[in-house]
Amino acid sequence: MSVLTVNNLSYVYEGTxxxxxxNINISFESKKTxxxxxxxxxxxxxxxxLLSGLDLCKNGEILYNGDNLKTIDxxxxxxxxxxxxxxxxxxxxxxxxxxxxMLSIDISGVKVDNKKEYAYSLLQKVGIDKETAxxxxxxxxxxxxxxxxxxRALSHNPDIIIADEPTxxxxxxxxxxxxxxxxxxxEKEDKCVIIVTHSEKVADYADEVWGITDGKLSLVRKKN
Amino acid sequence: xxxxxNAMKNIKRNKGRNLLMAIVMVIISVTCVIALVINGxxxxxxxxxxxxxxxxxxxxxxxxxxxxxxxxxxxxxxxxEELKGYADSDYVKDYYFYLEAPAVSNHISxxxxxxxxxxxxxEGAVGGGPELxxxxxxxxxxxxxxxxxxxxxxxxxxxxxxxxENDNEIVIxxxxxxxxxxxxxxxxxxxxxxxxEKDITLTITGIYQDLTKDDSADYAYKDPYxxxxxxxxxxxxxxxxxxxxxxxxxxxxxxxxxxxDDLESFVKEAQGKGLSEYYxxxxxxxxxxxxxxxxxxxxxxxxxxxxxxxxLGGIILxxxxxxxxxxRKYEIGVLRAIGMKKINVIKTLVYESIIVTMVxxxxxxxxxxxxxxxxxxxxxADQIEQRQEQMDNMGGNFGGASAALPxxxxxIDSLNAExxxxxVFAIFLIxxxxxxxxxxxxxxxxxxxxxxxxxxxxx
Numbered sequence: 001m002s003v004l005t006v007n008n009l010s011y012v013y014e015g016t017x018x019x020x021x022x023n024i025n026i027s028f029e030s031k032k033t034x035x036x037x038x039x040x041x042x043x044x045x046x047x048x049x050l051l052s053g054l055d056l057c058k059n060g061e062i063l064y065n066g067d068n069l070k071t072i073d074x075x076x077x078x079x080x081x082x083x084x085x086x087x088x089x090x091x092x093x094x095x096x097x098x099x100x101x102m103l104s105i106d107i108s109g110v111k112v113d114n115k116k117e118y119a120y121s122l123l124q125k126v127g128i129d130k131e132t133a134x135x136x137x138x139x140x141x142x143x144x145x146x147x148x149x150x151x152r153a154l155s156h157n158p159d160i161i162i163a164d165e166p167t168x169x170x171x172x173x174x175x176x177x178x179x180x181x182x183x184x185x186x187e188k189e190d191k192c193v194i195i196v197t198h199s200e201k202v203a204d205y206a207d208e209v210w211g212i213t214d215g216k217l218s219l220v221r222k223k224n
Numbered sequence: 225x226x227x228x229x230n231a232m233k234n235i236k237r238n239k240g241r242n243l244l245m246a247i248v249m250v251i252i253s254v255t256c257v258i259a260l261v262i263n264g265x266x267x268x269x270x271x272x273x274x275x276x277x278x279x280x281x282x283x284x285x286x287x288x289x290x291x292x293x294x295x296x297x298x299x300x301x302x303x304x305e306e307l308k309g310y311a312d313s314d315y316v317k318d319y320y321f322y323l324e325a326p327a328v329s330n331h332i333s334x335x336x337x338x339x340x341x342x343x344x345x346x347e348g349a350v351g352g353g354p355e356l357x358x359x360x361x362x363x364x365x366x367x368x369x370x371x372x373x374x375x376x377x378x379x380x381x382x383x384x385x386x387x388x389e390n391d392n393e394i395v396i397x398x399x400x401x402x403x404x405x406x407x408x409x410x411x412x413x414x415x416x417x418x419x420x421e422k423d424i425t426l427t428i429t430g431i432y433q434d435l436t437k438d439d440s441a442d443y444a445y446k447d448p449y450x451x452x453x454x455x456x457x458x459x460x461x462x463x464x465x466x467x468x469x470x471x472x473x474x475x476x477x478x479x480x481x482x483x484x485d486d487l488e489s490f491v492k493e494a495q496g497k498g499l500s501e502y503y504x505x506x507x508x509x510x511x512x513x514x515x516x517x518x519x520x521x522x523x524x525x526x527x528x529x530x531x532x533x534x535x536l537g538g539i540i541l542x543x544x545x546x547x548x549x550x551x552r553k554y555e556i557g558v559l560r561a562i563g564m565k566k567i568n569v570i571k572t573l574v575y576e577s578i579i580v581t582m583v584x585x586x587x588x589x590x591x592x593x594x595x596x597x598x599x600x601x602x603x604x605a606d607q608i609e610q611r612q613e614q615m616d617n618m619g620g621n622f623g624g625a626s627a628a629l630p631x632x633x634x635x636i637d638s639l640n641a642e643x644x645x646x647x648v649f650a651i652f653l654i655x656x657x658x659x660x661x662x663x664x665x666x667x668x669x670x671x672x673x674x675x676x677x678x679x680x681x682x683x
Binding site for chain 1: 555566
């Protein structure tokens with residue numbers, strides 16, 4: 001079943017004429033991992049920003065479970081419905097890993113019995129132990145920060161996980177670990193995982209690979 | 225609740241930045257507290273003195289103008305009725321007449337009358353003979369007790385008997401009473417200067433103690449008439465019987481205007497009613513400047529200081545915020561990206577500012593409250609010293625003339641610089657201003673930009 005549907009989406013940055021996205025149509029379903037690949041400047045990140053509600057589309061529409069993002073509260077959408085994993089992590093760097101997760105839980109308003117334990121369990125799930133969890137993000141490695149970013153994206157149990165170059169700054173071993181976590185989210189937790197990447201290796205983990213060239217999106221391959 | 229907790233955590237996380245902000249705010253608060261406390265203390269004093277000196281108006285001959293005109297043979301006069309007519313004015317709140325009448329008594333001695341030069345006539349005769357010597361006593365009569373405010377001020381106090389209530393009743397000084405073995409209920413006889421054949425008997429109703437410094441011993445020539453302790457205090461009518469018709473010209477009037485600012489209009493109005501141009505209404509501006517001048521200077525200094533500190537402090541806070549903005553922009557971007565609503569981000573930032581500001585302002589109130597008194601004392605002492613130096617220089621230039629100088633006791637040499645609710649309220653208002661300044665940059669960013677823009681700028 002489609003959780004996120006994109007219809008006739010086009011996008012032009014203010015002050016320019018070039019269409020970064022040109023009449024995009026795609027449906028994203030639960031229990032599946034999608035990869036959107038393309039070269040730098042092809043429009044991948046713009047598409048991600050629109051899908052995650054960080055920016056608003058002017059032409060076309062994006063529907064979350066049938067509701068247009070233009071009409072729903074996008075803050076609620078970001079805090080409750082989707083989890084975004086950023087390439088540059090976008091964590092509060094002078095806060096601890098725990099603080100980042102706890103704050104995300106608070107913002108989403110998710111009710112859990114023991115918030116602290118829940119946050120620790122999320123971090124443990126992505127391979128962050130308690131000691132690391134209580135350290136400031138600034139003092140952690142890129143891989144650890146990316147794991148915290150994943151844990152934060154999962155903290156409110158969203159339907160959709162959107163990841164922008166989630167392994168872009170990581171070594172091969174870490175990359176494999178991160179990708180396993182992401183794919184398991186669709187396989188075991190029925191989530192829709194959308195990964196934006198320029199890496200074919202990362203794309204290989206996906207059930208469907210879509211390519212974006214000059215703002216146009218097309219299906220590259222599909223797992224049986 | 226999580227917003228407040230997050231704000232608290234943010235303060236701890238950004239200790240350096242917040243400490244720097246807090247230090248600037250503490251300095252601003254301390255300075256503002258001291259300036260406001262001094263302003264409050266000085267304003268009430270200045271207002272009181274301004275009203276006292278500026279609203280009390282006497283009628284005096286303008287000798288400078290008379291000499292200028294060269295018409296010095298015939299001095300213009302003003303009668304009691306005319307003076308009363310001028311008092312019938314919207315500018316006048318109240319007025320009273322008073323009369324300082326020279327008096328002679330041949331049967332009592334006055335202070336500083338070493339050779340009894342004032343006692344004339346046949347010895348032992350009550351009231352003496354028809355000859356009238358120089359006055360050895362002064363009778364001061366007034367239509368109002370306002371003239372005798374010295375009792376209120378504590379410069380004089382009744383130590384036995386009561387104040388006069390009826391005609392021919394007087395109060396005399398303790399020293400004069402002792403000298404002549406007089407007490408309440410005794411009569412004294414004075415010779416009228418209007419009619420040298422006539423004796424006037426007055427009844428002592430009370431004895432007053434004069435608590436001002438008796439400096440008559442400092443002068444080589446001791447004039448009993450000018451000796452404070454030889455003053456007999458009574459009502460205006462009793463004093464007029466001593467001088468007879470001369471009371472018409474010897475009487476003085478004091479007007480109390482509604483406001484010191486009414487003086488010019490009052491003069492114009494009186495001149496319209498026929499007041500000679502050689503008369504002038506004067507308030508005691510000179511004395512006011514001598515007494516309240518240093519306080520006014522302290523107030524000016526504190527006001528300038530307050531304004532400078534607020535401007536400079538505000539600029540420093542804005543600059544600190546600009547420096548911290550890069551970091552804050554990223555933080556705001558992250559919070560917005562994970563779905564925190566604009567209003568909640570604003571609340572977080574404002575809570576942070578409020579907490580830091582309130583802590584700083586509270587410290588500022590405490591330190592400022594403690595420092596206000598010593599700082600105001602020091603400022604005032606410096607101003608008094610400066611003024612004294614100016615006076616000394618003037619004295620040197622003019623041969624040491626020191627007429628119309630205030631008594632030492634009148635000089636304001638301390639301020640009651642206490643923290644009151646008004647100052648606390650004002651400081652918290654300033655605190656509110658500091659909160660706005662310290663969070664304004666971030667607030668502008670939140671309302672202006674989408675999270676993607678803030679984050680992309682950072683990235």
